[in-house]
Amino acid sequence: MDDFIGSSALVPQEYVPNYEENEAGWPSVVSLDYNRSDKCTTTLKWRSLVGSKSDGRPKVSVSKIGEVQALVDFIESDSDLAHRLALPSGGWEGKPDRDRIEFDVAIFLREILGRAHSTGILDVAEMVLIYCRIERSRLAEHLIGDLIVPLPLVKFPETDELKLGDGVSIVRLDEGTQRSRARSTRDTLNAFLSAAATHAVRIQSVSYDNPHWLRRMFGFWGNGTDLTRVDLACQAIDIATGAHVGYAEVLIRPLDWAEEWTYDLPAIHEVATIRRHHEKLAERGWHGPGTTVESSAAARIPTTFQNLSSSNLRVALAARRLFQSNLRTDDDDVVVDCCIGIEALVGDEHDELTHRMAQRAAVVLARRGHDPHSTYAITKKVYGERSSIVHGVVRKSKSFKVKGQEYHTSSTARWLLRELLTSATSVSPAWTPAAIDQRILASALIPDPEG
Known part of the structure; x- marks a missing residue:
């Protein structure tokens, strides 16, 4: 595969943002649609390389791979499995046609190959683990993950993790998470405001119903998202420290499953975008100092949170x-x-x-x-x-x-x-x-x- 990649200038590529900070010291990791060697890591764009005939003109079509066609036959013969893995025709209650099954099998396959290639995995047993994580995202009745809600323009410089109670913490966002959650500069949510968060509220082990994985791709997350504890954490921060906090996006870090991956980065999926911050933050606030919460003030937050609860x-x-x-x-x-x-x-x-x-x-x-x-x-x-x-x-x-x-x-x-x-x-x-x-x-x- 590496020989194939190196032999053709027409091999599709994508650009994964590197971690960087702006002059004010805020993370400034945004997704660009073009290559900047100083800002991006260039990698193979598996979404364009592997596909079905429904994808247009993929470099490698699963329609011509006998083993994949055998898998499509197997899925097509089991209506329940076909319904869980592929988008039904004519509405959610319909039966997926063969082209649609093939299309979604191609998605499945390229995620496995892309993850294995980016992480250097060659061992079959390790590739099976990748497969199992994706399979769970499609077939498990419930999915569990940690909600991650970044807090833009509020720094906790001496805090890596602050436990508030009831499975709620304030945690530092590592570089891998920052890169994985990078938003496009064309996004309706300001990518630079989103990036300018050093910490997040984490809600551990949140469970979602999983009626169909494609519903999540369209933004419908099973039984919905209860943000009560996120708001309580923001209220506790404000009361205990005087820092005006808010949030704009709700993410999930899957526990032993994954919808997809970006390069070799941790799986981070978007659950919702919601403006729960003052609009002045979006007025280039990432070029300023923001708010800093020192450890002495942060130490008051857990008691406030618990008493609020x-x-x-x-x-x-x-x-x-x-x-x-x-x-x-x-x-x-x-x-x-x-x-x-x-x-x-x-x-x-x-x-x-x-x-x-x-x-x-x-x-x-x-x-x-x-x-x-x-x-x-x-x-x-x-x-x-x-x-x-x-x-x-x-x-x-x-x-x-x-x-x-x-x-x-x-x-x-x-x-x-x-x-x-x-x-x-x-x-x-x-x-x-x-x-x-x-x-x-x-x-x-x-x-x-x-x-």
């Missing part, structure tokens, strides 16, 4: 609103989100007086070293701004003053909500408005002199 509905709502506020582009929306979160923590369905909420916030944050009089005044001001917004009053200013100091409303609202959440998630169970009221009453009690 077991928190009451009030705390859960407040944490969701904090995370959601970070995705907003409108200043008013940020204020409303944060005020909903603040009210969830220190409000009471039977008593929505701003005075009472401000009083509770002041008591809670006094224990975090904040002046209670300032906290009380700030909370009332923020809620005054919220009232103006929801009643359609056009605000003349997006800031306010307390004791002569000017505060930007939306950023102050986020600060206030985050501080309250930091306090609430530092203990388990979290405090409640009723518990704060008891603390206020206790501090006001005067001993009876007559005993």
Whole structure:
């Protein structure tokens, strides 16, 4: 095969991106559609080399290989097997025709040959292992893998793996994974933003139903993807460290199966793309410093995550609103989100007086070293701004003053909500408005002199 490759200038090639970082220190691994010797590794393009007559003009057609035709005969004779391996004609419930079976067998074959060639495997037993991984992706009822959700523009320089609990970790992305997940510069998701992630949230051993492997190729992943724990991890990072985090893609690292491979890189498959980050990150944010989370701050994340996971509905709502506020582009929306979160923590369905909420916030944050009089005044001001917004009053200013100091409303609202959440998630169970009221009453009690 190597002699064949070296003998023809017309042999199809593909270009696998090398690992590199930009001047700001962010990974900058993107997939190019042309050869750049300083940015790519050139390898044989098996998808164009091996195929069926349905592929057009492959260099090697499986239609002319007797052993492959015998395999096609065998698959065609077993309707259940044919249905699992090939795309049915006339809809998912139809029967695949022979050309379609041959087409999908060619995909199967070239993945095995491509992986064996790129990794230097010549031993038949090792090639069987490659085959078994692909076979599982086609025939297994369930597929298990680790979800990998990169966190763009947030660095954890001293962290290789930080276990948060419940099979959730923050992990460093190695160079092989970075190269394998590289996106095309023509992709609808910004390839450079996607690349600019040093770490990811990992959810271990996620299981998917596997009704048909081609459904996954079209983006339909069995029983869907629950991102609750990913969002909880992002919320915990924000609360514990103040780093505004988000994500744009959800990947899976297969456990003992593979759909396909790129060159000799680890199998990484896309599950979904979703914009769960502020749109400003896509405005060439990878040319800037981003956010750095030092080890001392990172050490607080596991406790916050675990307490969030077991928190009451009030705390859960407040944490969701904090995370959601970070995705907003409108200043008013940020204020409303944060005020909903603040009210969830220190409000009471039977008593929505701003005075009472401000009083509770002041008591809670006094224990975090904040002046209670300032906290009380700030909370009332923020809620005054919220009232103006929801009643359609056009605000003349997006800031306010307390004791002569000017505060930007939306950023102050986020600060206030985050501080309250930091306090609430530092203990388990979290405090409640009723518990704060008891603390206020206790501090006001005067001993009876007559005993």
